[in-house]
Amino acid sequence: MLVADRIIAGAIMALSAYFMWHAVALPIGWEGETGGPGGGAFPFWLSLIMMLCAGGILLRSFAADAVASFQFDRSMLRSVVAVVAALVVCIALIPIAGAYIAIPLFLLWYLKVFGGHGWFLTLSISVLTPVFLFFFFEATLKILLPKGFTEPLFFPLYAMFF
Amino acid sequence: MDVLALLAEGFATSLSPLNLMVVILGVTAGLFIGAMPGLGSVNGVAIVLPLTFIVPPSSAIILLAAIYYGAMYGGAVSSILLGIPGASTAVATTFDGRPMAQQGKAGLALIAAAVASFVGGTISVILFTLFAAPLADVALAFGPAEEFALVLMAFTTFVGLGGDDKLKTIIMICLGLVLSTVGLDLISGQPRLIFGDMPGFYSGISFLVLAIGVYGVGEVLYTIETSKSSPQVTPAKITFGELALGIKAMGRIWKTMSFGSFMGFFVGMLPAAGATPASLMAYGVAKQTSKHPETFGKGNIEGVAAPETANNAASTGSLLPMLTLGIPGSPTTALLLGGMVMWGLVPGPMLFIEQPDFVWGLISSLYTANFAAVLINIALIPLFVWALRMPFTVLCSIVLVLCIVGGFAPSQKMHDVWLIAGFGVAGYLLRKADYPLAPLVLALVLGPLMEKSFRQTLIAEQGNVFAFVERPLSGTFIAIAALFFVLPFIKYLRKGTRSGIAPAE
Numbered sequence: 001m002l003v004a005d006r007i008i009a010g011a012i013m014a015l016s017a018y019f020m021w022h023a024v025a026l027p028i029g030w031e032g033e034t035g036g037p038g039g040g041a042f043p044f045w046l047s048l049i050m051m052l053c054a055g056g057i058l059l060r061s062f063a064a065d066a067v068a069s070f071q072f073d074r075s076m077l078r079s080v081v082a083v084v085a086a087l088v089v090c091i092a093l094i095p096i097a098g099a100y101i102a103i104p105l106f107l108l109w110y111l112k113v114f115g116g117h118g119w120f121l122t123l124s125i126s127v128l129t130p131v132f133l134f135f136f137f138e139a140t141l142k143i144l145l146p147k148g149f150t151e152p153l154f155f156p157l158y159a160m161f162f
Numbered sequence: 163m164d165v166l167a168l169l170a171e172g173f174a175t176s177l178s179p180l181n182l183m184v185v186i187l188g189v190t191a192g193l194f195i196g197a198m199p200g201l202g203s204v205n206g207v208a209i210v211l212p213l214t215f216i217v218p219p220s221s222a223i224i225l226l227a228a229i230y231y232g233a234m235y236g237g238a239v240s241s242i243l244l245g246i247p248g249a250s251t252a253v254a255t256t257f258d259g260r261p262m263a264q265q266g267k268a269g270l271a272l273i274a275a276a277v278a279s280f281v282g283g284t285i286s287v288i289l290f291t292l293f294a295a296p297l298a299d300v301a302l303a304f305g306p307a308e309e310f311a312l313v314l315m316a317f318t319t320f321v322g323l324g325g326d327d328k329l330k331t332i333i334m335i336c337l338g339l340v341l342s343t344v345g346l347d348l349i350s351g352q353p354r355l356i357f358g359d360m361p362g363f364y365s366g367i368s369f370l371v372l373a374i375g376v377y378g379v380g381e382v383l384y385t386i387e388t389s390k391s392s393p394q395v396t397p398a399k400i401t402f403g404e405l406a407l408g409i410k411a412m413g414r415i416w417k418t419m420s421f422g423s424f425m426g427f428f429v430g431m432l433p434a435a436g437a438t439p440a441s442l443m444a445y446g447v448a449k450q451t452s453k454h455p456e457t458f459g460k461g462n463i464e465g466v467a468a469p470e471t472a473n474n475a476a477s478t479g480s481l482l483p484m485l486t487l488g489i490p491g492s493p494t495t496a497l498l499l500g501g502m503v504m505w506g507l508v509p510g511p512m513l514f515i516e517q518p519d520f521v522w523g524l525i526s527s528l529y530t531a532n533f534a535a536v537l538i539n540i541a542l543i544p545l546f547v548w549a550l551r552m553p554f555t556v557l558c559s560i561v562l563v564l565c566i567v568g569g570f571a572p573s574q575k576m577h578d579v580w581l582i583a584g585f586g587v588a589g590y591l592l593r594k595a596d597y598p599l600a601p602l603v604l605a606l607v608l609g610p611l612m613e614k615s616f617r618q619t620l621i622a623e624q625g626n627v628f629a630f631v632e633r634p635l636s637g638t639f640i641a642i643a644a645l646f647f648v649l650p651f652i653k654y655l656r657k658g659t660r661s662g663i664a665p666a667e
Contacts, residue, residue, distance in 0.1 A: 037617065050336040099567070
């Protein structure tokens with residue numbers, strides 16, 4: 001998949017340009033009065049090196065004897081995309097419906113639909129993981145996870161542990 | 163002996179009930195993490211780091227070091243029982259470990275791996291104890307110029323000695339350094355690279371966010387792809403007879419093991435090298451110096467012992483520059499360094515003066531961890547055989563949940579969780595395209611130090627760039643760095659001329 005190699009090299013070049021565009025907000029040259037480079041110099045010049053190297057990789061991929069380093073097969077790609085999508089949905093759901101809805105739903109999907117496990121295993125992990133998270137983070141470390149609209153349901157639990 | 167007195171005081175810290183418990187817990191967790199194919203010490207430390215808020219900072223570092231240690235032991239388990247290395251550091255262990263398991267000698271191979279790990283760990287911890295204080299003394303003389311030169315040297319080892327594509331290595335170093343500049347400028351205090359005033363970027367990008375993204379989420383995505391089918395676990399039973407037989411067999415190959423330990427320790431100190439190349443080198447040397455090299459790869463016990471001594475010794479070796487100089491010798495120690503900075507225990511020579519209790523407590527905990535690891539490893543072998551049957555989907559789903567919650571916990575911002583997901587996908591794609599990830603993580607951790615020391619030097623020297631080469635120590639480091647940097651070019655040119663001459667003959 002030389003195309004994938006090229007896309008990644010191109011994306012790195014674009015990212016470098018984006019970094020450089022933001023870096024110039026601060027001086028990138030030599031500061032006469034303080035001695036030494038300005039605040040934007042480090043990110044700017046390093047991004048430039050990054051861009052040149054990525055350009056080198058891009059050019060190299062057009063050589064006659066170029067070998068692709070990026071390999072994948074389609075069935076596996078589908079699994080990876082499915083997991084990434086589920087992860088994104090889960091993270092998006094956390095501030096709205098709370099971690100204690102989003103995480104069990106994610107586990108339910110992962111174990112039952114994606115993993116094809118039985119109900120007993122799926123349900124026990126989907127229930128025990130949030131219980132562990134509650135006791136570890138909230139009850140012991142006093143780090144409150146986002147609860148979204150389920151917040152009122154936790155008031156009795158807060159009263160018990162805090 | 164001054165060192166012995168300090169070490170004795172250290173044991174007073176590390177043998178306290180809490181720390182002893184922490185070591186046992188860490189080693190056990192590390193053993194399982196290491197044994198799981200796909201998860202190694204670096205993944206374990208990244209995922210567990212946010213959970214260590216539960217104990218005081220010094221115990222948290224002891225816990226993480228114990229996980230690191232345990233993972234080195236655990237890596238051998240799946241190499242032998244599954245034929246899949248549990249971590250990249252245990253690749254060489256599959257060469258002879260797997261054939262031994264197939265011949266029904268899985269138990270013996272596991273004992274050999276555990277004993278070899280113990281020997282490698284012990285020798286390297288003794289070396290560590292001897293070198294730590296003198297090295298920290300030398301490092302006390304370092305100013306910002308030396309610090310910059312040292313960091314530069316650490317990065318150039320990746321270019322000169324790393325096995326990856328040079329252009330890709332340079333890109334990853336630069337990317338890590340640029341990401342480390344996000345937030346407020348160290349000198350002027352102005353915000354930079356905040357990408358359209360996104361408030362989440364004002365506090366910079368935490369090393370933890372990148373590490374959890376790349377080594378947690380990214381690793382799971384990589385594992386999904388490479389391990390859809392259930393692995394075949396070779397059964398292993400341990401009897402006391404086998405234990406005695408194993409230890410007796412190990413006594414005959416002490417030469418291989420001590421060589422592996424010394425070499426592993428020194429190779430491990432280099433940021434670009436580390437445990438994987440050290441174990442491969444130890445395997446190669448053991449094979450070459452053997453009287454029966456043809457038995458290697460067919461289940462020779464020496465082929466299990468050599469890499470296992472070397473990878474454990476290397477993991478201790480990589481702790482040495484991290485603790486004494488503040489320059490990590492491996493991605494895992496880079497995370498330990500980041501964790502220590504987060505808790506206000508900044509590694510470097512000053513730590514030996516300001517926090518001797520902590521430093522020697524940590525060093526002595528390596529002895530305890532090593533001892534605990536060999537006992538727990540052998541005792542829990544039946545449990546490993548059972549745990550390795552656990553389907554990947556169960557492990558992966560739990561790891562992903564821990565990544566989300568663990569990423570949220572330190573800063574309590576959803577911004578960081580989104581970044582983790584982003585870094586996870588990016589890390590997965592970069593890894594697929596053969597971009598090395600270790601320099602990226604190291605650069606993000608060392609970036610602030612590198613920029614600060616560079617600009618401090620120039621301000622102090624009124625902008626004189628030659629200040630870096632005029633000072634003898636930093637000049638030497640810069641010269642070595644330059645050498646590492648041009649090394650690949652020299653190799654390339656020599657290869658070029660040689661192949662150019664060959665057809666003419």
